[in-house]
Amino acid sequence: xxxxxxxLIKAFGLLLSLDPEVYSIMFLSLRVSGLAxxxxxxxxxxxxxxxxLREFVGKRFLMAIVNTLMGLPPVVVGLFVYLLLSTSGxxxxxxxxxxxxxxxxxxxxxxxxxxxxxxxxSVDAVGKGLREKALSLGATQWQLTTTILREARVGLLTAxxxxxxxxxxxxxxxxxxxxxxxxxxxxxxxxIVLETELGEFGIxxxxxxxxxxxxxxxxxxLTQLQWSGLRR
Amino acid sequence: xxxxxxxxTIVETQELTKTYAGTDVLKNIxxxxxxxxxxxxxxxxxxxxxxxxxxxxxxxxxxxxKILLNGxxxxxSEQERLALRRQIGMVFQQTTLFNSSVHDNVTYPLKIxxxxxxxxxxxxxxxxxxxxxxGFERRKALTLSGGEMQRVALAQALVFEPxxxxxxxxxxxxxxxxxxxxxNIISHVNRKSKITxxxxxxxxxxxxxxxxxxxxxxxxxxxxxxxxEEIFGKPSDFLASFARxxxxxxxxxxxxxxxxxxxxxxxxxxxEAATTKTGKITVFIRPEEIILSKSPIISSARxxxxxxxxxxxxxxxxxxxxxxxxxxxxxxxxxxxxxxMQLNLGAEVYLTFKASSVHVI
Numbered sequence: 001x002x003x004x005x006x007x008l009i010k011a012f013g014l015l016l017s018l019d020p021e022v023y024s025i026m027f028l029s030l031r032v033s034g035l036a037x038x039x040x041x042x043x044x045x046x047x048x049x050x051x052x053l054r055e056f057v058g059k060r061f062l063m064a065i066v067n068t069l070m071g072l073p074p075v076v077v078g079l080f081v082y083l084l085l086s087t088s089g090x091x092x093x094x095x096x097x098x099x100x101x102x103x104x105x106x107x108x109x110x111x112x113x114x115x116x117x118x119x120x121x122s123v124d125a126v127g128k129g130l131r132e133k134a135l136s137l138g139a140t141q142w143q144l145t146t147t148i149l150r151e152a153r154v155g156l157l158t159a160x161x162x163x164x165x166x167x168x169x170x171x172x173x174x175x176x177x178x179x180x181x182x183x184x185x186x187x188x189x190x191x192i193v194l195e196t197e198l199g200e201f202g203i204x205x206x207x208x209x210x211x212x213x214x215x216x217x218x219x220x221x222l223t224q225l226q227w228s229g230l231r232r
Numbered sequence: 233x234x235x236x237x238x239x240x241t242i243v244e245t246q247e248l249t250k251t252y253a254g255t256d257v258l259k260n261i262x263x264x265x266x267x268x269x270x271x272x273x274x275x276x277x278x279x280x281x282x283x284x285x286x287x288x289x290x291x292x293x294x295x296x297x298k299i300l301l302n303g304x305x306x307x308x309s310e311q312e313r314l315a316l317r318r319q320i321g322m323v324f325q326q327t328t329l330f331n332s333s334v335h336d337n338v339t340y341p342l343k344i345x346x347x348x349x350x351x352x353x354x355x356x357x358x359x360x361x362x363x364x365x366x367g368f369e370r371r372k373a374l375t376l377s378g379g380e381m382q383r384v385a386l387a388q389a390l391v392f393e394p395x396x397x398x399x400x401x402x403x404x405x406x407x408x409x410x411x412x413x414x415x416n417i418i419s420h421v422n423r424k425s426k427i428t429x430x431x432x433x434x435x436x437x438x439x440x441x442x443x444x445x446x447x448x449x450x451x452x453x454x455x456x457x458x459x460x461e462e463i464f465g466k467p468s469d470f471l472a473s474f475a476r477x478x479x480x481x482x483x484x485x486x487x488x489x490x491x492x493x494x495x496x497x498x499x500x501x502x503x504e505a506a507t508t509k510t511g512k513i514t515v516f517i518r519p520e521e522i523i524l525s526k527s528p529i530i531s532s533a534r535x536x537x538x539x540x541x542x543x544x545x546x547x548x549x550x551x552x553x554x555x556x557x558x559x560x561x562x563x564x565x566x567x568x569x570x571x572x573m574q575l576n577l578g579a580e581v582y583l584t585f586k587a588s589s590v591h592v593i
Contacts, residue, residue, distance in 0.1 A: 132291060139344050
């Protein structure tokens, strides 16, 4: 209990002291997870929408695969990206290992199936009745697609919220491909692991609280958007 | 002469057949609908009415046969079908609305037609007034009552001024007040705006009240088409084809002591009806005109019967209750009152309805 209290005090101390290292770690966390989630949304929402909109043989099988990938263990993703980017790997020449780019790629691989899966099921949930209604009122195929996406808007934001949650809290993948290098690839989760290993529980808890606060603020904004989407 | 006839015919179907999974849902339907008329397709549920309307709306292609709109055969390319479909409004039996305001719902058909903003506001405002929903613009469509939602759906189908309006059981599952409101709107747009209407209904009474002509469907086969007086004026063995219709009974009528007709429909049941007809007659009682109660109620209504609940089926905000009073009666009550009465299958209930609710057909 004392450790938590100490951590809480330390967390505010760190934030208020404007410790440049803490802020650098925070912003890198935001940058890596943010870019991974945005990229996942740009490509994942159209993919998920396509799956949700169309009826085709093997749709259920494909959804089962996507659903499985939604639970990808971060360390496995980390290992996979590591093997791709390591000097002897196929993408070795790009020298991306131990860079924020490698971390974004790893988190993108995790966020992508989540975005596809949640988008596909929310688009799929827009009933056949509504699709036929839009068609019957004279919608073109393109207008039908945008109408369905509009109806599924709350689900699309859920896709972003869930994938952001998975990305920002993930440690295994960024640790393997980023290497937790101070000022370069250290993010909140990897910093917490390091401080815990060093026995610096106060700082570890402080960083944990900062991570939670950050996650809370982002989710608050997204949830606000989601609710205003519901009201419209 | 032939040329004039062609111009007057808005819909023509030739040997229309639709097959789903090896079963013929519609078989060789050939009929015409004239411009400006209110044409009704009558038949029990499962007779193919919805399938017929979907084919007319060009949502589903027929398995064989032709459909001609304004004398031109419906094209097969989706783009040309869309252009034609944009002249047709359709109201589905299951009300589906967009998760947005009433205003945005009604604006939708005009926006996808890229009409200008001034025109849109004018048409939306006039249409909402027509369906009695002026002032509802900002309300969320999905929070409205069943009747209001159906009126929004009707406004969506009317706002773009279609040439042809297709209505699939527009008042099924609605309370009498809303059903009457919608019937009045239908009648108004047909008479005043001269919009041709094809309406599917299982409610013979409604068909008779509203329509000029009727087609009778039974198990996908057209068993009759003509003026409503001809169709419903035929002997009762013809009407027996409506066996699956709710609350239609054939019996012997005689004028009782108080000058009110008593119709013996068998099983010891004698209905009091506001008619002067005697002899063999067929009567019909609208399910929504019957009051369902747990104990006998004191009212001016002439008919009260005790029975047991056989079945209860959910329909949107209403519950369709089948009650055995010697014969099977169907009653429509709101879900809320059904829950408040705490009724179960087999429960003893009373059915009450006025003599004027017993319609002679």
